[in-house]
Amino acid sequence: MISNNYKLTKTKILSGLQCHKKLWYDFHQQISKDNHSIHIGNRFGEEVKKKYQVGYGKFKDFTGPFDSTKVKDTEEAINSDNINVIFEGAFIYLDTLIRADVLIRKKNGWELLEAKSSTKLKSEYIEDIAIQSFIVKKCGVNLTSIKLIHINKDFIYEGGDNYEDLINDTNDITSKVILKEKEVSSYIKDLIPLAVEKKSPNISMGDHCNNPHTCDYQSRCKAIEPKTNITSYEILPWCPKKLKKYCLEKKIKDLQKVPTDLLVSQREGYVQDYHKIIQAAHKCNKPWFSPDLKNAIKEFNFPYYFMDFEYVNQGVPIIKGTQPYYRLPFQWSVHKWESIDKKIKPSDEKPFLEFDDQDIERRFVESLLKAVGENGTIFAHNAGPVEISILKKLKEKDNCKHLVDKIDKLIERTVDTQVLVGENFYHPKMNGKYKLKEIIKAIPSDVSYEEKDNIAGGTEAQLAWFILTDNKTLKNEKELQKKLLTDYCAKDTLALYYLVKHLMDSYV
DNA sequence: AAGCTTCTTAGAATTACGAG
DNA sequence: CTCGTAATTCTAAGAAGCTT
Incomplete structure (x- = not known):
């Protein structure tokens, strides 16, 4: 018996398992934010589909928004005698809709494959896949095995659209999933009433807000949390x-x-x-200033340079010689402060912003080296894990090998302002956080990250990269994203200047 | 989504010691 | 000397929190 009505989806169940209130918002006031991991997932999904379209016989692809014909068509494909692979098949049972990434016909039944753009199996996937397999089985399909498809981290893209080795589909999780299937019907029974519940469940914020997934409704929950004047140890x-x-x-x-x-x-x-x-x-x-701050400042040499990178974790690498989740730098911004009596200004070298040039890394470093000159201290926030580690990786690249010495000199001149602050400064307005965006709230500057419709952080810079490298993006949109990126990156380097200046001023 | 680094923790290996 | 148990130390893997 096939039903075309549903209340829940797999995603909604997962929401509900994390927090009932999250699911309630999904039902009643949903917001769905775009983010870069969705783009990674989509690009990986494309490659997965390409792989199973060849060598298995006839396939059916039901990709696209759900409509009621898809359940029937999926069932027909299952019962056919010539369709061997089904993408995004739709199944409904107990008012719950799931879409199965890939189904492959086997001797006595079907194999279910779920594609995740991570590089390994994570415990929360078992639940996720158990929901699917439970429903697929209840719809009468004999599932004989269940596999996870994920990204092979060691894959190196050699060009020519060859992604064969990117896909790891050797992870058989049949028995783990079967153990979880038993619980699915009780999940559904617990969660369905939330669809008609008038009032949102009363749940206060806690660790579940970011575990296993970051919840997009946190600002709403925060707004109704009881206000206190005390500062928590948290x-x-x-x-x-x-x-x-x-x-x-x-x-x-x-x-x-x-x-x-x-x-x-x-x-x-x-x-x-x-x-x-x-x-x-x-x-x-x-505020607190360390007694050592003075000595730290003495080590700095003019001209000062303020440097910031943006990079992207591609997931599916599109630049020759790069790997999945390799940090591909695509933008830098540098501000220069010649001497104490001069005004801060952007570097003479034009800021770098490119996206998918196959030689992007060489072009990135070459222009950066010009921008920071030969002398003077270079400041970057959280430089160790970001700027310096990116530069170290670039040293290994064939197209950058000739720049190794120059890169080393650049690294030597770099001061990590996060460490500088961590060792020498604290202001109550930082609220326990040492990221640049928090520090800037505590010191005088004319930089604000609060403006609307802006790129607000590194993850959004990554999202911009995905939008810009998507050939479906319109030209106007591309121009807008480029402008946003340029403003954002320059804002960071300027904030860096205010930070360093503030630390210096406090000792005059 | 990953990397980076520390902190936590589970389990293994080592040690201690009395009993046989 | 071995065995069993308990306490202690070591190690490795995972989690947490911070970044893009």
């Missing part, structure tokens, strides 16, 4: 689990109520006892 960066446990047991929320001698966490890039310093700064509501 703002402490790298707050140790032990401390969390202790505070939970003692019912402590206020950072000031945490015994100071328990704040013992140490971390590279942060001053000794930085948790104690944070606590003290919030207690007296005053």
Whole structure:
């Protein structure tokens, strides 16, 4: 018996398993944000489809928005005697719709394959796939095996659209999934009532907000959280689990109520006892400067350069010689501060912004080297994991080998301002965060990240790259995205200037 | 989505020690 | 000397939190 009506989907069930309130919002006031992982997934999905379109016989592709004919057509394909592969087949059971990425006909039944654009099996996938297999089976399909398809991290793109080795489809998870299938019907029974529930469930924020997926409704939940004047111990960066446990047991929320001698966490890039310093700064509501800051500043040499990269994790690499999730730099911005009495200005070299030139990495470094000249301190925020590690990877590239010495010199001149701040500065307005966007809120500047319709962070810069390398994107949209990227990256380097200037001014 | 780095934790390996 | 148990130390894998 086939039904064409449904209330739930697999995605909605997963929402509900994470948080009932999230699902309630999905039902009643849904927002769906575009993000770069969706683009990675889509591009990987394309390659998966290409792979199974050859060598298996006839296939049917039901890709596209759901409509009621798809359930019937899927069933026909299953019952046919000549269709061997089905993409995006639709199945409904217990008011729940699922779409199966790939179904392959086997001797006595079908194999279900689910494509994920990660590089390995993750525990949450089992639940995800169990929902599908449960429903597919209940629709009368004999599923004989279940596999996960994921990205092979070691794949190197050699050009010519050859992605054969990108796809890893050797991960058989049949038995793991079967164990979970039993629970699916109770998930559905629990979650369906939320579709007609008038009021949103009363659930306060917590770890579930970002686990396993970042929830897009957090601003709504935050708005109705009870307001307090106290600063929670939870703002402490790298707050140790032990401390969390202790505070939970003692019912402590206020950072000031945490015994100071328990704040013992140490971390590279942060001053000794930085948790104690944070606590003290919030207690007296005053910024903290280390006594060593003066010496640190003495090490800097004019001209100062402020440097920022944007990179993209491609997922499916499109540049020859690159790997999945390899950090492909596609933009830099540099501001130059000649000397203390001069004004800050953009680098003489035009900022770099390219997307899919096969020689993008060489062009990126060559122009960057010109922009930062030979002398002077280069500042970059969180430079270690981003700018410096990207430059180190570039050194290994054939088309950049001739620049190795110059890249090394650049790296030597680079100062990580996140470490500089971590070791020397804290302001209560930073609220326990050391990212540039938080620090800038605490110091005088005319940089604001709060403007509407802007690129607000690195993930959105990555999204822009995907939009710009998508051949379906219209020209106007491309121009807009380029402008947004240019503004965003320059904003970061300018913010960097205000940060360094503030640290210097505090000692004049 | 990944990388990076530390912190946590489960399990293995080692040690200690009394009993047979 | 071996065995069983318990306590301790070591190690490796995973999680957490921060970045793009």
